[in-house]
Amino acid sequence: MLSRSLLCAALVAASSAAFADTVWLKNGDRLTGTIRVFDGGKLVLETDYGGTIPLDWKKVATLESDRELLIKQDDLHGERAKSLHRAEDGKVILANGEAPKEVELASIEQIMKPKPLVEDLxxxxxxxxxxxxxxxxxxxxxxxxxxxxxxxxxxxxxxxxxxxxxxxxxxxxxxxxxxxxxxxxxxxxxxxxxxxxxxxxxxxxxxxxxxxxxxxxxxxxxxxxxxxxxxxxxxxxxxxxxxxxxxxxxxxxxxxxxxxxxxxxxxxxxxxxxxxxxxxxxxxxxxxxxxxxxxxxxxxxxxxxxxxxxxxxxxxxxxxxxxxxxxxxxxxxx
Missing domain, CATH: 2.40.160.40 (monomeric porin ompg)
Structure with a gap:
């Protein structure tokens, strides 16, 4: 019974971690949380262990997320990515339902959650x-x-x-x-x-x-x-x-x-x-x-x-x- 409880707890923890956004830094550190926005050279990561953390974009190696995010590479155009996947340092893979697309982090100007104008509340x-x-x-x-x-x-x-x-x-x-x-x-x-x-x-x-x-x-x-x-x-x-x-x-x-x-x-x-x-x-x-x-x-x-x-x-x-x-x-x- 005890081992079964421990197994359930491990599975819950693993599933929670799987749904968390992850950011890898160039110094080898890995941070988990929720990506809120990237703008002005700062990636804002909300965590349950350190609150809201602004990260220097130049220090980010790659990142991943299971949530839909809007990726903008210029002021006028943006691409909705169903998820982000880890790539080699300096890059990230955008999965949007079609063929995955690898882009340079340096080419990204903004990342944000797609927000429809009309929401429930x-x-x-x-x-x-x-x-x-x-x-x-x-x-x-x-x-x-x-x-x-x-x-x-x-x-x-x-x-x-x-x-x-x-x-x-x-x-x-x-x-x-x-x-x-x-x-x-x-x-x-x-x-x-x-x-x-x-x-x-x-x-x-x-x-x-x-x-x-x-x-x-x-x-x-x-x-x-x-x-x-x-x-x-x-x-x-x-x-x-x-x-x-x-x-x-x-x-x-x-x-x-x-x-x-x-x-x-x-x-x-x-x-x-x-x-x-x-x-x-x-x-x-x-x-x-x-x-x-x-x-x-x-x-x-x-x-x-x-x-x-x-x-x-x-x-x-x-x-x-x-x-x-x-x-x-x-x-x-x-």
């Missing part, structure tokens, strides 16, 4: 917090919290974001505002989608006290994979302003929204930008711009440092706005 997001304290002739305190999250199931995608900002100068509140937005995307094909969105902004000390926007329109997802995503949407919007003076104003507008992020250096650095530029149809303003650009550096699997620049501009209208903010802070992601 995925949920990602991050929360960033930044605090700025300055003690000088004038003391200033600045608090900023914002979040972005996205969930997908079937052909539906939910996008939500929000931000809260408060500033004090010599213990006198000089700014307090918050905003939130929700957008629902319905994918018609793997690339084209239709978006409906609602946005609300509240500024307790600004000229524009409240802003409500409802919009709808088509969008296009250029890509969405392990290394990032990029989408554009063209919307027809109805916006209503309420000014601090008590005046109200409403108008229709056309706008273009973008959402872009790109992971670099083995997914340790993320470049991101999102925003919207629009123009009213009744010429109540020249144009409006609400955008952010930033970098996020991963400290652990869930913690990161971030640096952002935000631009909020309404040109040629009552209560004209032209604000630029820079923040550095700490964030968590999932």
């Amino acid at each position: 995925t949920w990602t997001g991050n929360i960033d917090v930044s605090l700025d304290y300055k003690r000088a002739e004038k003391d200033t305190d600045d608090y900023d919290v914002d979040f972005r999250t996205r969930a997908r199931h079937g052909r539906w995608r939910h996008n939500a974001s929000g931000e809260y900002n408060r500033e004090f100068t010599d213990d006198v509140k000089t700014s307090e505002n918050w905003e939130t937005e929700y957008a629902l995307d319905r994918f018609i094909t793997d690339k084209f989608f239709w978006q409906g969105r609602g946005e609300y902004k509240r500024d307790k000390l600004g000229d524009i006290e409240r802003q409500r926007t409802l919009g709808t329109g088509p969008g296009y997802q250029f890509w969405d994979d392990e290394l990032g995503a990029f989408s554009l949407a063209g919307l027809v919007n109805r916006t209503d302003y309420r000014f601090a003076t008590g005046n109200k104003e409403g108008f229709y507008s056309l706008s273009t929204k973008w959402d872009y992020n790109r992971y670099l250096v083995g997914k340790t650095v993320e470049l991101f930008t999102n925003g919207e530029v629009g123009r009213p149809l009744d010429n109540t303003a020249d144009y409006s711009l609400d955008a952010e650009l930033g970098l996020r550096y991963k400290l652990t699997d869930w913690a990161s440092l971030n640096m952002k620049a935000e631009k909020d501009l309404v040109s040629g209208a009552e209560g004209e706005i032209d604000e630029t903010r820079y923040t550095v802070g700490f964030g968590v992601g999932w």
